[in-house]
Amino acid sequence: MNRLDIEKFIREEVRLGEEKKKQLNRILIQYSNKLLSLFQFIKDLDAFIQDSFENLSSTRKFEVVFNFLEAKQMKKHNPAIGEIIEVFFGSFPSFLSLILQKSRKEENVAIRIYLIEFMLDCSKVPIKDSTFFDYLPGLHHKEDLNRCQTLNFLYLNFGEKVLPAILREVFKMNPPPSVLFSGTLGHFFCRHPHIPWADGLKKEDFNMDKWDRKDGRWLFLEEMKNSISRIQFLSLIFKEDHREGEKRKLAEFKLRKQAVGFRFDRFEVILHGGSAKRER
Helix, strand or coil: CCHHHHHHHHHHCCCCCHHHHHHHHHHHHHCHHHHHHHHHHHHHHHHHCCHHHHHCCHHHHHHHHHHHHHHHHHCCCCHHHHHHHHHHHCCHHHHHHHHHHHHHHCCCHHHHHHHHHHHHHHCCCCCCCCCHHHCHHHHHCCCHHHHHHHHHHHHHHHHHHHHHHHHHHHCCCCCCCCHHHHHHHHHHHHCCCCCCCCCCCCHHHHCHHHCCCCCHHHHHHHHHHHHCCHHHHHHHHHCCCCCHHHHHHHHHCCCCCCCCCCCHHHHHHHHCCCCCCCCC
């Protein structure tokens, strides 16, 4: 395909105003050494902005999203990428807003995961009007590095309130979470002992025999058991605003070894604000 063919495509197929079509042609002339890759990028953007994008085959959607991820890397060395985005959207943040909108509509979870990867790679802070729910599917990425990236992004930007929602996703992960991922999640929970981390989990999730020791979930539960101090344990089990179901689950989650200083005969004294007598 030569430049004349590309100019014809832009003139007849690209759904932009005449002035923007002229801008695209000027960019292609200026960066003629990257003609074919830039033309493919223009085709992908044109397909992406249409309402009909949702009706495309999964194969074509994957192609578009993967090309966006490649273009993001090319953007560092090829300013034409950024210029083309500005022609289509006016600014890069507007492009990210459309990525967010398409992600919310996408029924194919695998495609949505890669759209989230693109958003995380392009912005260290949440996109305008986004919530943590928009990023949770990124935890199911097949690459552990991307899972960890999503975990850190969620915690750093949304705080401890997102931790129970993250944990519910962790127990659905396939393949299982890594030791690195689960250790990091456990560290985040231990910073906030008041968080009802067992909320939403099933009774069988607490059965250590269910999980292989190479499974990060086994490590998470083991770490949670071994890190619960007396005060943390009391805040998790007996805090008045915790639901009965969670109290029951945690009570059934047997500690392999007693937490340091944990005394059942002091329960009532501590719970009622009193002070136990010092042992001589």
